Amino acid sequence: MSDNAYIPKLSKIIEVIEEAGGGRPIKTFRTQFVDVNGFTHKCGQCAMLSVFGKGESMISISSTPLVKDYLQFSILKSGRVTSAIHAMQEGDIIGVRGPYGNNFPIEKWKGKNLIFIGGGIGLAPIWSVLQTALRKKSYYGKLSLIYGTRTSPDIIYKEELEELKKEMTVHLSVDHEEEGWKEYVGFVPLNVLDKKPSPKNAVAITCGPPIMIKFVIQNLEALGFKDEQIYTTVENKMKCGVGKCGRCNIGKHYVCKDGPVYSWAELKKLPREY
Amino acid sequence: MVNLDDLKKEAHRILEENKVKYIIGYSQGSNGFPAVPAFIRNPEDSDNLIWNPACIHNLTRFLRDEKKRKAREKHPDNRPVGIIVKGCDSRAINVLLQENYITREDVFILGVSCEDTGVIDEKKLAKKLMGKMALSFDWDGNRNLVVTTKNGEIKINADEVLAERCLECPAQSPVVYDILFGDKVKRSPETRFESVEKIEKLSTEERWAFWKEQFDKCIRCYACRSVCPMCYCDECVVDTISFAVTADTTAEEKAQKIKWIDKSPVPSETFFYHMVRAIHLAGRCIDCGECERVCPLDIPIRFLNKKLEKEAKNLFDYEVGFDPNQLSLVSSFKDEDPEDFIR
Amino acid sequence: MQKILTKKSFPKWVEDLVNYQIYAPVEKNDLWSYEIVTANEITIDYPNTVLSPKQITFPQREFFLEFNQNEDGTPGVKELLPEENEAVVFGVRPCDAKGVTHMDKVFGGDFEDAYYWKRRNQVTLVGLACNTPPSPNCFCTSVEGSPYSVEGLDVLLTDIGDRFFVQTFTKKGDRIINASKGLFAAPKPKEKTDMEKIHQDAVKAMPRSLKDMKKIPPKLKDLFEADLWDLEAMSCISCGICTYLCPTCHCFDIQDEITSSSPLEGKRVRTWDNCQFPDFTMHSSGHNPRPDKASRLRQRIMHKFQYFVENHKNYQCIGCGRCISKCPVGIDIIQVLEKVRDHV
Numbered sequence: 001m002s003d004n005a006y007i008p009k010l011s012k013i014i015e016v017i018e019e020a021g022g023g024r025p026i027k028t029f030r031t032q033f034v035d036v037n038g039f040t041h042k043c044g045q046c047a048m049l050s051v052f053g054k055g056e057s058m059i060s061i062s063s064t065p066l067v068k069d070y071l072q073f074s075i076l077k078s079g080r081v082t083s084a085i086h087a088m089q090e091g092d093i094i095g096v097r098g099p100y101g102n103n104f105p106i107e108k109w110k111g112k113n114l115i116f117i118g119g120g121i122g123l124a125p126i127w128s129v130l131q132t133a134l135r136k137k138s139y140y141g142k143l144s145l146i147y148g149t150r151t152s153p154d155i156i157y158k159e160e161l162e163e164l165k166k167e168m169t170v171h172l173s174v175d176h177e178e179e180g181w182k183e184y185v186g187f188v189p190l191n192v193l194d195k196k197p198s199p200k201n202a203v204a205i206t207c208g209p210p211i212m213i214k215f216v217i218q219n220l221e222a223l224g225f226k227d228e229q230i231y232t233t234v235e236n237k238m239k240c241g242v243g244k245c246g247r248c249n250i251g252k253h254y255v256c257k258d259g260p261v262y263s264w265a266e267l268k269k270l271p272r273e274y
Numbered sequence: 275m276v277n278l279d280d281l282k283k284e285a286h287r288i289l290e291e292n293k294v295k296y297i298i299g300y301s302q303g304s305n306g307f308p309a310v311p312a313f314i315r316n317p318e319d320s321d322n323l324i325w326n327p328a329c330i331h332n333l334t335r336f337l338r339d340e341k342k343r344k345a346r347e348k349h350p351d352n353r354p355v356g357i358i359v360k361g362c363d364s365r366a367i368n369v370l371l372q373e374n375y376i377t378r379e380d381v382f383i384l385g386v387s388c389e390d391t392g393v394i395d396e397k398k399l400a401k402k403l404m405g406k407m408a409l410s411f412d413w414d415g416n417r418n419l420v421v422t423t424k425n426g427e428i429k430i431n432a433d434e435v436l437a438e439r440c441l442e443c444p445a446q447s448p449v450v451y452d453i454l455f456g457d458k459v460k461r462s463p464e465t466r467f468e469s470v471e472k473i474e475k476l477s478t479e480e481r482w483a484f485w486k487e488q489f490d491k492c493i494r495c496y497a498c499r500s501v502c503p504m505c506y507c508d509e510c511v512v513d514t515i516s517f518a519v520t521a522d523t524t525a526e527e528k529a530q531k532i533k534w535i536d537k538s539p540v541p542s543e544t545f546f547y548h549m550v551r552a553i554h555l556a557g558r559c560i561d562c563g564e565c566e567r568v569c570p571l572d573i574p575i576r577f578l579n580k581k582l583e584k585e586a587k588n589l590f591d592y593e594v595g596f597d598p599n600q601l602s603l604v605s606s607f608k609d610e611d612p613e614d615f616i617r
Numbered sequence: 618m619q620k621i622l623t624k625k626s627f628p629k630w631v632e633d634l635v636n637y638q639i640y641a642p643v644e645k646n647d648l649w650s651y652e653i654v655t656a657n658e659i660t661i662d663y664p665n666t667v668l669s670p671k672q673i674t675f676p677q678r679e680f681f682l683e684f685n686q687n688e689d690g691t692p693g694v695k696e697l698l699p700e701e702n703e704a705v706v707f708g709v710r711p712c713d714a715k716g717v718t719h720m721d722k723v724f725g726g727d728f729e730d731a732y733y734w735k736r737r738n739q740v741t742l743v744g745l746a747c748n749t750p751p752s753p754n755c756f757c758t759s760v761e762g763s764p765y766s767v768e769g770l771d772v773l774l775t776d777i778g779d780r781f782f783v784q785t786f787t788k789k790g791d792r793i794i795n796a797s798k799g800l801f802a803a804p805k806p807k808e809k810t811d812m813e814k815i816h817q818d819a820v821k822a823m824p825r826s827l828k829d830m831k832k833i834p835p836k837l838k839d840l841f842e843a844d845l846w847d848l849e850a851m852s853c854i855s856c857g858i859c860t861y862l863c864p865t866c867h868c869f870d871i872q873d874e875i876t877s878s879s880p881l882e883g884k885r886v887r888t889w890d891n892c893q894f895p896d897f898t899m900h901s902s903g904h905n906p907r908p909d910k911a912s913r914l915r916q917r918i919m920h921k922f923q924y925f926v927e928n929h930k931n932y933q934c935i936g937c938g939r940c941i942s943k944c945p946v947g948i949d950i951i952q953v954l955e956k957v958r959d960h961v
Binding site: 303304307309310311312313331335336339397407491493494495496497499500501519520521523528536537538539540564567568570571572 | 647648650667668677678753851852854855857861862870874886888889891894899902903910943946947949951
Binding site: 237245247 | 681682684691692694696723724726727728729730731732841842867868869870871872873875878881883885890892897898899900901902904906907912916919920923924925927928
């Protein structure tokens with residue numbers, strides 16, 4: 001049974017954190033395997049979460065590999081499986097199989113300034129890199145975060161972001177004017193232009209809705225970032241997670257196996273069907 | 275007799291005068307296929323149009339592609355689409371008009387009469403030819419199919435190669451058209467439902483065994499549904515392979531969507547799919563027979579729809595596709611409708 | 618090894634394979650399909666089946682696991698591997714057998730698919746060389762196949778009149794010959810030349826071909842955004858026939874099927890799926906990378922003749938012609954590829 005890639009391992013939910021409510025609820029789930037030891041993952045990898053009777057959903061592991069106590073998944077309630085996960089509570093058992101996919105090549109970024117650019121739930125897939133970098137600050141250059149959501153209640157990791165402001169530059173934004181909002185108002189790509197991160201010795205790591213990624217990359221290029229300096233993680237509908245069911249391909253790559261992490265230089269070479 | 279040159283000339287004319295966007299007709303297929311659907315856009319290409327006993331396809335199926343295409347365009351071209359229809363196909367247009375799926379101005383109908391014959395059943399013809407390849411074939415005007423093969427000509431009586439639905443057809447020339455090719459014919463066949471009656475005569479156990487054997491073959495390719503002009507629902511209730519999801523659809527709506535049948539091709543799910551589809555076509559199916567023709571496993575699906583057509587005629591005197599203004603069978607009632615099942 | 622088996626002795630050979638389940642093509646109402654047969658039901662001279670033998674190692678429906686609910690409400694999971702059933706499949710056309718090797722590539726690799734290999738390792742494939750092309754749309758020689766190809770086969774039978782020329786290529790093949798040694802004789806030189814002549818004649822009789830096949834993968838790379846796909850897909854009705862009948866198509870879905878909701882009980886099931894269905898790639902948000910027929914047709918052609926070539930150095934097509942023969946609207950893959958090749 002341990003060799004069969006399709007069998008999920010039972011995992012207990014040890015903590016549920018409500019990140020955002022309203023029409024687009026987001027919850028963070030921390031899980032601990034019931035009887036698996038030594039699970040490791042790399043930044044950017046994902047896992048298939050199973051709700052038996054409903055189905056599976058591929059979610060990025062947003063905790064850093066340096067934390068061994070739990071795996072963290074931040075999930076937007078979107079459809080059948082994610083709604084079932086949202087209904088789960090601490091103590092409930094969920095299936096987890098993985099880790100799948102490639103990873104951010106963080107060991108290549110020694111001494112580089114890391115600029116994290118996230119939108120909405122898009123902060124979760126790149127959170128693992130940010131958390132790893134924080135714990136190994138001497139390895140990297142300057143760390144900064146540009147993060148925006150539609151409205152301020154949609155911001156995830158609110159408490160962590162408050163803590164983060166003490167250790168690195170954090171620029172937040174919301175799409176439209178809001179009472180009491182003192183920071184930038186406007187879409188994330190425009191905030192990128194506003195804050196003008198320098199491409200010198202830097203790597204930009206971005207994730208968010210497809211349209212946001214498109215314009216963030218455009219604006220980063222305008223600021224002088226080269227294709228190899230921009231990294232993103234893409235999403236596609238997935239079922240098997242191991243590159244066999246044929247569903248998630250972008251050109252000759254299967255996103256679950258050859259992705260989801262791509263530099264813009266690599267992604268440019270693939271056909272535009274995502 | 276249908277004059278193909280007249281058909282081509284008319285096609286040429288309406289394209290040249292920009293009266294239609296394009297014409298959906300038939301042309302020669304590759305590798306000896308006698309006829310395939312074709313989309314003619316340029317007047318010069320109207321020469322590619324053909325008309326022969328293998329023009330089986332119901333081209334009204336493509337009207338929904340046109341409708342979807344228009345819905346995606348910012349500035350849609352509102353000219354009609356030219357379409358070549360046989361008698362059965364024209365009844366499909368009436369049903370689509372009846373249901374307000376299309377308007378009369380959406381189509382310029384080139385009706386072609388089957389006169390006293392119809393279209394062939396490819397399998398019946400193959401059996402008659404016993405392995406010989408047909409290079410070409412046509413009706414000779416005396417209810418014979420003349421087939422040219424490498425070794426000469428073969429004559430086959432129409433009744434031995436006609437599609438079964440043609441033998442039971444109540445509308446051998448189009449009932450709605452802008453221009454008609456061939457002679458108008460109206461005949462009422464005595465044998466409207468003979469094919470169904472053969473199965474009705476079987477006992478319940480025999481009928482169950484018959485359909486179980488047939489549906490065990492089904493691979494749920496959904497070709498029967500995909501080819502049907504009347505199966506135009508964006509989201510099929512029986513098995514959704516096409517969700518109608520917009521940015522506003524909430525997670526709850528998606529989570530609570532009932533999965534009526536599983537994807538597995540097991541008898542319970544397969545029976546349910548075919549039964550529900552047949553019932554949803556009651557009073558709407560015009561027996562073009564495409565569902566049965568396209569089935570790769572030769573399942574006689576048409577019988578299910580024909581049975582309901584028989585019920586509609588016998589119980590409610592309902593005829594499908596002759597009157598675009600009649601009310602739908604299942605959403606209207608008359609005071610004199612039978613009530614003996616109400617206790 | 619090379620042997621001769623008379624057609625008269627053939628049923629006795631099948632009878633001697635007592636420990637195996639026997640699959641062979643069976644005809645019912647003019648439709649051929651692979652069924653489990655007994656020795657006296659076996660025919661191996663036939664055109665071609667509607668569904669390829671891929672369904673024997675990759676069935677349209679199979680179980681992954683079963684789940685239930687323990688008394689404390691927690692889920693229990695049990696793996697459901699296929700049963701132990703050694704099988705011999707007779708009458709496999711060389712093209713279909715080559716298709717099996719392509720499936721092996723897909724289901725092997727980094728994550729070996731336990732279910733596929735459980736079945737695959739138990740199956741012995743006995744091929745039947747094509748004396749005449751089984752379909753008017755055969756084009757195996759254009760996609761690196763042949764009517765006497767041995768790829769994927771454990772044994773190949775060639776019909777040389779009243780007897781078969783038997784060749785084995787694997788230990789599995791040797792084993793089933795040895796199950797019935799007395800029936801097999803050593804081949805005479807004339808029998809060998811007869812077989813070779815039949816093979817060469819079959820190649821010459823190939824009904825269709827595609828010239829300059831090698832030009833197509835690089836051409837496809839440039840044609841992703843071309844109008845070509847809109848035009849070719851005009852008459853497509855997005856049914857599932859081409860992919861479900863294809864011996865090398867492998868897309869699948871994984872669904873949970875519940876038999877009881879409280880307490881929860883059910884199975885996780887794998888079924889074939891289809892890249893031509895409209896919602897195959899649709900995200901939960903409603904975003905669909907392939908929202909129209911043109912992009913889906915393009916995906917099929919690209920996957921088969923460009924992506925698979927780059928990933929595995931093979932065309933993901935074995936030239937059986939089933940998709941051409943059964944397409945309801947006459948979309949012809951050879952014609953589409955010729956248009957790609959000649960596109961300016």
